[in-house]
Amino acid sequence: MTPAVPRGPLVRWRVSPGRGAWVPVALVCAGAVAAFLWCGVSARDLCAFAAYVLGGVALPGTLLWRALAWRERTAVREDGAGRERTAAREDGAGAGRERTAAREGGAGRGWAAAEEVAGGLALGYAVEVLAYIPARAAGMPLLVVLPPVVVVGAFACVPGLRRHWRREAGGERVPVWCAWVLAGIVAFLIGWSALFQFRVPVEAGYVDLPYHLALVGEVKRHAPPTMPAVLGEPLAYHWFVYADLAATSWVTGVEPVTLVYRLAMLPMAAAMVVLVAAVGRRLGGSWGAGAAAAGVTYFLFSPELVAEVVFSSRSMFTVWTSPTQTFGALLFAALVLLLTGDGRTRWVVPGVLLVALTGAKATYLPLLLAGLLVVIAVRWVVARRVPGRWLGVAGLTLACLLFAQLVLFGRGAQGMSVSPLATARTVWGAVADVGMPEPASVSPVPLVVLTGVHLFCLACVWGGVAGLGRRALEPAVLLLLGIGAAGIGATLVFGHPAESQLYFLEAARPYLSVAAVCGVLAAARTSWVRVAKLAGTGAVAALVVAHVGFLGGALERVVAPYLVLGAGALAVLVGARRRGAVPVVAVLAGFALPTSVRDVAGHVLPSAQWRERLIPEGALEAGRWLRAHSSPDDVVATDLHCRHDWWQVCDSRHFWVSGFSERRVLVEGWAYAESTLSRARPFVRSYLAVPFADPGRLAANDAVFRAPTAANVRTLAQKYGVKWLFTGINPELGKYARLRFQNGTSSVYELPER
Template sequence: MPVRVLRPALWIALPVVTVLTMAGVGDPVTETIRYLITWLLTVLVPGVLIWRVLAGGRSVPQDLGFGAVIGICWQLLVWATCTGLGVPSLQWVLALGFYAVFFAVPALRRRVTWQPGPGWWQPAMAVLLLLAVVRTVVGLLRAWPLPPIAFDRHQDFWYQLGLIQMLKHDITPPDPSVLGEPLIYHWFANASMAGQSVMANVEPSHILMHQWQITFVISLVLAGWAAGEALTGKTWVGAVAGLLTGVFPATLQLATTPVVEASPAQGVQGPTGALAALVMLGLVGPVVQILRKQTTRGTWPAMILMTALATGTKPTVLPIFLAGAVVVGVYSWVRERRPPWRIVVLGLLAAGFFLAATSSLVGSTGGSRIQFLAALRAQPFYASVSGDRSFPATGGWVLPTLATGEPRLLLFVGTLLVYYLLINSARLLALLGTTTSRARGDPAYWWLAGCVAAGTCITLVFSHTGYSEYHFVRTVTGLGVVGAVAVASTLVDETTRWRPVLVAGLAGILTALLIRLLWFPGPDGPPTVGRVIVALVVPFQVLAVVGLVVVFLTRRRSRSLVFLQVIVLVVAAGLPNQVAVFSSNLYHSASDRLVVGNRNDRVYLTENEQQAMIWLGENARPGDVAVSNVFCMPPRFYTYCKADAFWTSGLSGVQQYLGAWAYAPKNLEATQNKTSFLTQPSPWPDRLQESLDAVRRPTPALLTKLRQENGVDWLIADLRAGPVSPALDRLAAPVYSNPDVRIYRLR
């Protein structure tokens, strides 16, 4: 098929395949079309035009990738303006007004020109986007059926959904689970979804769970491509970077177990962490121009916009960015023999935005602390071998197992540390940019290496009450692999001998395949330190031996060729697992194998519970408040139950008098690094007692107090959560009932 025919055919296939595959997992066709058009017109296209005017024009792929990120800044500005004025429905007017102004101004209109590129880049990009979309649908969306299907969805999903519901109407949102408490959280991703929900007329739950995931992975591929191309100026590097960020992310898993997270930075229950990885890639655009002294008049405004976006995305981004600035600042000062003021400004910009956000946008960090190697608690076999079942962020300054000083446990901790570094080795290869002759003179590679090292190391010294220290390394998920590919490209020149490189890649793939097929599934019997070493480390040692053999047998070895072989070997070794996971998900999807919720999982919700909250959301008005007996998952309340039932506010969008309190700052701080935040007593015991009494032992005086003094409009009584008084039928107005939930209107 001629390229001139193939190119449009692939671009047409992208939206068609997206709509059809999403219809297969429950998304209405018209809903998907509305959402994709909304994202295209309010995020991608404006972002491309803004980036092109400010700092773009180097290539279309770069404009698309960095535009996909800066377009979120524009969309958030539109959302904040219209929502702050109390007219969210006017977002389309402002969004379309952008085009009228842009094309009415000749100076702006003249910037809409495109630099020609290689003829293959468009088909290649279309294929990558198709693969990324299909992988996301069959591997992620299919596993998360839309409400009200009974399912065991992670509690964080309901928390994120509740924020979106609040942000549809308010730019200074309250905590949806605790009436009168301000929301201290990094909610920019949620605000973007809230704006898109209003503009596309799509349910927030559908956007969070399915629709946003598609546009995110498209943006991830585009941004990965743009970052790789911006670092090297080579289109092929961009294509490989896009492949390894959004389609087959370079996480190195060799044996089938233990399973290593293989998702390209995605998580339905964690859109803030996903957006952080995307923003980190977007920052490459202006940072590279500033570090290389290639700025235009708009580079610094673009830098400020992206830094502002990073501020409310995740509290991991700016510390990582600042660490990279410190590393490249020291390097540039030594090399240039004078203060690198442009880098000083970069650091001050990041530090200033971060400090400004600490009071309102950081959030979820209460109870966290410095604890060396605390992240290893979440690594395979930790509790079973060490016997340490302490809660995260509790104990001394070091991991309790390490503090024992017992040689056996020290060896075990060392094994887990090595394993952590090995599974992230493809990203850590970006650090080679500070050692290779062609890259180490470029400050961009020093900044990138500093960011990757910071994300990897902060994870090991920080302890979060919910293991969220891992968001630091996830933030550099895409950046690290882009850096590794870029470093590899600097090792290639006209004298490069490709046969040894291809042999290294083939050896990596074959070794990984054999290990995957022949390696035993895990420790045979109770795990011991020796068995754990065999299960976790020995597969990587086998790969290392194969790599040494390949390098040793290579004639006329040079340092550059050896580094190139190592990068290719490691990246190639990660592909078999990625392809196997993709193939398995594709097969299960094609064979219509149903995904069934686990009724025994504590976060399982019935269809009746979800349907009741959907009804409430459809009948409540903005500003309404509800009281309920739902605080914990599973629903039945008892002292020290896990208070993370955010689904009442999430599905209904109705402010709770008191709902789940697990993530409230007061609750996180109350742990005092001694207990789990999930099982803390409520910081609002009076509200808790009133809520329980309103459902179990209602009196006219109590219901009148809730209605008149606290502004409560609705009462939610979940029969799975505990007893419900028959007197409610007399004291309040019954408006909804099903086998699991009753809803009343307070008189």
């Protein structure tokens, strides 16, 4: 049997029963309110949003989470030692580890309140999305409130369910110190968001936010959704997060632009912090391990020793720029928490989370399936049997994955393709200071070398995995290792015109961090003072090497600093063989510390960052006027396609017309259309240089704005069903269409009846 979790310093920390853990939570909530008000969110919108998220999503979700978990824990108590022996036979050392953790005050003492609320919020979002889709299809989107009303009413009226309004008596409390640590991480996210997201005007926001806004409007008005910026284009994209935002907008009356640019992602990000720590607590045996896992997840990054050359380990700071990633990460973290538990959670909660994850983010299901297959394969080799629950979850995951790819996404790949070492090709472009198409024809040798450096950089962040030893045979740990290996492998094997293959690595980041922390605890054979000294030595070494000028060609100058650090780590490994893996892991982490400190500080310190306002100030007003005076089924035409008119090619990431108006546009921006990405040639031509797939439609569209005539206006109306024209100041259009709205930057015309 695999040995129990070593009783290192982190594992021995006891759970504090004090109620002071709610103080940092209250302070963070107050800080969030102050930040939103400071950044211009109205008190009315803030109150409505908070009331809906707490009462309509988190409360029913938490009640369901508690009810299912309570019943399963009751069954464990009733069966007693017999069930524990069965679990030990099925899961090997995992059950023994959980019993040890229970004796030490760790993961075996039931759900903590923070876990219940965070997991309940994820479950509540899943139920909301799955309720909204049929409600929207039926033309009654406000029916989305029915499930939470039924759940809360049932738990209030049914005697057998009322006890779930209170926490279980044997449940664990988050230690006060740990609550402060997790609250500090959330506070950091709030501060960074307020400075670099909330305070930024909508007109100068991140380039992709209008795209997300347009999809919210599409899912709010139509079912099934299509791509709103290109009429009739299938939406081969994960869109369930937009169903959440659409439902929230319907119920609360909060504008989609406020949800996308300000409010919606923060509850998901905060719950994600708690869930990462909860997974770390369950596998590491204490909240100390959970806090360490959260710290590594959010604040430890690959060492950057050469300017302009990044061997990325990704970060969690895509909270606002990628709502799909944020939403998918939350659902996935709740699912992993259930799967790494004691194995007795009923199927309903994982099933609901899996179904919601199907359309939430395409990245996660392949990673989960890979992790489950690793568990099944290794447990079959080690124990000659596989617990049925792993096979069942794997089968359900495969079914969801096939449904997503074949039905939901219509077999679209959104530009993702098998392209080995594509990430290294991008790095080579920075190393050699060359642009396309040179990276497409580089020889494999430098790509292999750069990939090796990239893996070394990842080892600096997650080298603790090497200390797992026999703990790596536990099913829960195997699941995390499989997810992590799949995330790294997908980053190396796949390619995407916009480097979206790196989202696989970002998705796996929390679980590699948990596994690394568990490995350090399992291999701890030296004092933590010595570990700190070794990490400090590594940090000094990284700073020195980064400022040494190495001779040679471009590749040699980039690789040499990492070779020097690698040789130093190898020397530490040879000299500390009897102390286990912890010394070399400490040195590797030290290599990453200078970059991590710089990047973390850079997220909150004032900077001279400048964002160009590519959206005219009157655009939002014009879009809302059009929304108020048109039907959701009306089609709009515009001549606004390019973000940069002065580029040699059209940067067609232009989506604010469909975003602000919540109307389908004949052709606005086509950069993210499946018909565009499927024609992009990685490293040969940028997807931004790919022309529109239907040049005839584009020509007919633009002719009306460049040289309007009665004939081409009639063609646009009769052939394509256009009713509205959205443009800048164009007096010529007034001869053939009725001017309905105009301000200093935008005009809206209505075409005559066909």
